[in-house]
Amino acid sequence: MLDTRLTKESRDRALARLSESSRPGRELDVLVIGGGITGAGIALDAASRGLETVVVEAQDWGAGTSSRSSKLVHGGLRYLQMLDFKLVFEALAERDLLLTTVAPHLVRPVPFLYPLRHRVWERAFVGAGIALYDVLATLRRGKRALPWHRHLSRADLDRVFPDLSARAAVGAIEYWDATVDDARYVTTLVRTAAGYGAQAATRIQVVELTKNGAGVVDGALLRDLETDRVIAVKARHVISSTGVWTEQSQALAGETGGLRVLASKGIHIVVPRDRIEGDAGLILQTKKSVLFVIPWSRYWVIGTTDTPWTEDLVNPAAHARDINYVLDEANAVLEKALTHDDIIGTWAGLRPLLQPGTKDGTASEKVSREHAVASPVPGLTVIAGGKFTTYRIMARDAVDFAL
Ligand SMILES: Cc1cc2nc3c(=O)[nH]c(=O)nc-3n(C[C@H](O)[C@H](O)[C@H](O)COP(=O)(O)OP(=O)(O)OC[C@H]3O[C@@H](n4cnc5c(N)ncnc54)[C@H](O)[C@@H]3O)c2cc1C
Incomplete structure (x- = not known):
């Protein structure tokens, strides 16, 4: 593992490497745009595959959506209502992996109560849904990371949640999910990526995506927001993971296609x-x-x-x-x-x-109901959508698609 500290010196080293990338034979393997959970995950995924990777972020790590979530690592109980079992199964598997193996020091179990207003039919209906949630979490590993759900009576509620009004609940079902400090998680992930050799710099904004003579994106112009200096970068693959800025980022290539x-x-x-x-x-x-x-x-x-x-x-x-x-x-x-x-x-x-759909009918891989990867122009991979919990899957899909 290399030094994981993110300091002025590590930023300077990243900028030096970015500048050097325009020299013949020194281009980067991967330039990642955006340092939210998706970009941080991509940087780690790419670096741990041995690809020379630099991730740049216009603001600070996680400063976009990734520090403003509900801070839940969850399967998404409400997706069961939409009968999207695959999505829930995938997210539950990720939840449990984060809890037990990837980051047990950052992801914490939390019990939740689903209050019931009706004694019989609602308990049976909601109980069946939550039982399914628990079963889906057990399918992949066969071993539970969290306790099974349990049914609570009104008397139980008076003990577990006295402030849940009697008019609002005749009982409840308790099930388990997890919480995470989202911004801290992103920073930790960038540091882990640095440990695998990725370079990382904040306050660096991509202002243009450059193309070679064949119209393939071959790099970018970056503005150092600390000095206003513009740096020309060359990379074999440029991956944009800029969340709600996705359409703006795609437009930097002068194209009208891509994800919506x-x-x-x-x-x-x-x-x-x-x-x-x-x-x-x-x-x-x-x-x-x-x-x-x-x-x-x-x-x-x-x-x-x-x-x-x-x-x-x-x-x-x-x-x-x-x-x-x-x-x-x-x-x-x-x-x-x-x-x-x-x-x-x-x-x-x-x-x-x-x-x-996509703008201008750009080919895309709709990897799940929640996230998609597209290449609006050769050399540029764009990923968007998804949720915090499934960042590892998004990262893998983006790097696979780019390669
Ligand atoms: C209210 C809310 C609650 C949520 N709750 C949950 C939850 O409980 N659990 C869950 O799993 N998910 C949750 N989500 C979803 C999850 O937070 C997001 O899917 C995820 O954080 C998106 O991450 P991202 O990296 O794709 O985008 P972002 O975190 O927005 O990162 C994109 C980054 O790109 C940078 N950028 C943009 N343009 C440029 C440029 N030109 N140059 C350089 N950098 C650039 C931005 O500064 C930004 O930091 C929630 C979302 C919201 C809004």
Whole structure:
């Protein structure tokens, strides 16, 4: 393992290597654009295959969506409602691998309660769904990383989650998922990639994708946002993993094709832990989707929402109506209603929502319902969509596609 520290010196070394890449015979194997969870995962995947890799990020590691998620490592219980068993199975396998092997020091088990309003049919229906969730998690490895779900009576709830109002739940089903400090995870992943030989630099923005005489993308022009210097880089493969910036990144090659990605905003509020009495998280069914109440250190994190966002991609913000929506949904089940005065923080993130089809009919590999890889122009691979939990699969798919 090489030195994994990310310092001014390691950044300088990365810039020196980027500059050198335009000399004949010194081109990089892979240039990764974007240092969120996807780009960090790609850098690690490519470097550990022995490819000479540099990952560049315009802001800071994880500064985009990857520090603004719900911080869950999960199979996605709600996808079971859509009968997307493959997606859930894949994410559960990743969840358990992260919990047991890849990062047990960063990914933590958390119990969640699914409150039940009806005694018989709902317990049977939801119970069957959660049992399936548990079975899917056991299929691949045959060994469980987390406890089985269990059924709770109202008397159990009074003990486990006293603040879950009696009018909102006659009982509940407890199941397990996991949480992660998303930004810390991304930084750790970049450091691991550095340990395998990848070079990494923040505050470096790709401003143009360059092409050779045959029209193949062969590198990029990068702007060092610290000095305003522009660096010309040559690479055999350029992989863009820029989340909600995907369409902008594709346009840097002067092409009109590629993946279609829209930004959908999700917000969270943070309240002190002592404001809600309970020893588990909550998953609440809403009219539009689900709302999570997640125990997070000395706080509760509550969210999220799902609204289109067409303003500044760097600084999405929680509006009053988003906050009111989250408060209303949480208060519908809590014994002691939360008020605006209880909120000590909010954050907003933008989901890179993959749209059907591609621009100009570019060939793409729709690898799952959630993420896709495409090559809008030879030499450039673009990956978008997906979720934090399945970053390793996205990284593998992107590098496979590029090669
Ligand atoms: C509200 C919300 C809740 C979520 N909750 C969960 C959850 O609980 N569990 C889960 O698994 N997933 C969750 N997700 C999904 C998950 O967070 C995202 O899928 C994931 O973080 C996207 O990562 P990314 O690396 O693709 O994009 P990003 O993290 O946005 O990274 C893209 C990076 O590219 C950089 N960039 C853009 N253009 C350039 C350029 N020209 N040059 C250099 N760099 C550039 C940006 O600065 C940015 O840092 C959630 C998402 C949201 C919005």
